[in-house]
Amino acid sequence: MEPALDTAHSAADTLILHLDGFEGPMDLLLNLARAQKVDLAKISILSLVDQYLAVIADARKYSLELTADWLLMAAWLTWLKSRLLLPAPSDELEDAEAVAAALTERLAELSAMRKLSAWLGRRPILGDDVFARGMPESHEEIDSSGVVIEPGVFIRAYLRAMRRGAKSTGYTPKPLNFWTLQAALHSMSQRAERQFSWTDLQDFLPESPFNETERRAAVASTFLAGLELAKSGAVQVRQQEAFGPILLRTTPDGSDPAP
């Protein structure tokens, strides 16, 4: 910033003060207190106040712009000074003395922190005074071959699937009476073990009561079973005319029937 403010204070030495070089009112107060060259606990608060106010007055003379905290401190110190000097009821004087003591303590605290800061500054600072390994080697290996199966998640997934499955097929309380391909294969293979000559496909249908849909499904699965066994060489299939009856027989020389 522009005009530096020089002020001579009451002590013999001339302290050159540059207001803009201070961090704030406390910083200035601490510097003024240090200039008294005594133990901080023994500084004269009154002369400290006078010095501070002199600096502020000077700053105003040079029409330096002061931020609120500088002026606030000045006002507060003026109040403190008046309380300490003027004859007043004893309890008010005690108040003022307590406030002065608190200010001394604050200055001592700030001073202590400055010393700690200086102590830290003398430490070997990593990355400036001492250096760590520049190319660290990691011996850590991420193993992501595993998988988490939490029983709760597993169960919920199963129930979710079952619910969806039930919804999409439509839930029917009565089991479906479909003659499945597996059943047809099973039944036909069993009969093939005992050999049979040309037999109508219809004869392989089960005897259970079927409605029309179920009967046609049974015909289809029985026919598929026949084809499957024919493929494995266990039976032969014949149809003599279009839409005529489909006939099956076991393969005469009995090439090994598939199970």
Place this chain on the structure above:
Amino acid sequence: MTDVTILPTDDTLRLIEALVFASAEVVPMKDISALLPEGIHADVVVKVLKARYAGRGVEVVEVAGGVAFRTALDLAPRLRKLIAKPRRLTPVAMETLSIIAYHQPVTRAEIEHIRGASLSQQTLDQLLELELITPKGRRDTPGRPTIWGTTAGFLSYFGIKALDELPRRDDLLIDRG
């Protein structure tokens, strides 16, 4: 190498040692040379440093473009720290796995029927890759579809010894009686 070998001072060795240690990259020989007093050769310094660290837990190695420190090769495996970061299954994969676990052996078509949704090859592949499921042969039906079952790996991830330790289906499907 040179005809006359001038050995570096301890001070020089310390500086180069610290530089190689602290450098974030391999230190090029020419950078080392630049720091050396007249008459001292970088390769001599590196040789002395290498000898000093020979047999220690860390070694000085010459790699492409310069010099670096490296953990002694025999120690690396002992320092290796496995950090398990197990993956999570997608909801679809988890559903599929649960169906296979409860209905095994089961075909893909049956899984789709139970789930009421189609099953992508990707999901099956994921479960296979993680060795959670395995083919258990083929069903003797048209098309001879592959039937699937769970593996020992599945049991171990689930934390059970045998399949009969899975939560009972009946306990899960109360509304089915």
Place this chain on the structure above:
Amino acid sequence: MTDVTILPTDDTLRLIEALVFASAEVVPMKDISALLPEGIHADVVVKVLKARYAGRGVEVVEVAGGVAFRTALDLAPRLRKLIAKPRRLTPVAMETLSIIAYHQPVTRAEIEHIRGASLSQQTLDQLLELELITPKGRRDTPGRPTIWGTTAGFLSYFGIKALDELPRRDDLLIDRG
């Protein structure tokens, strides 16, 4: 320390040397202990390693509750030029950090009261970025202000073993001009 000091074998020394050397961070004592055979104490191993590296370009230091390799302090002026990594704190940041170190956990208002000046965002950012301070929760007072404390990184940054190594309060309060 123990009554009977069992010295580590060279193999053990190499292993720990490699472990600590590999890391740029401070290696906690417990990580060292974990690699030691029964009966060998980590502090004995560290002592032997420290002695072995004393006077070298890199040294073993005990810091932030663990051990690390660091370049020797006397090499700083020369290394600083070679390894450009300016991370020196400003005086304001140093002062703020001192207050946090001493008064932790501490609120921003308390820091500002002690310094008699407001805390700039820039200072806070610098301390946070270097991972020297961290929020330690909130104080149960009106407004529930965040409280701040120092990190393990703070100890490591200044080469301090533990917070109790900081100068004692009485020593800081003594005024000698």
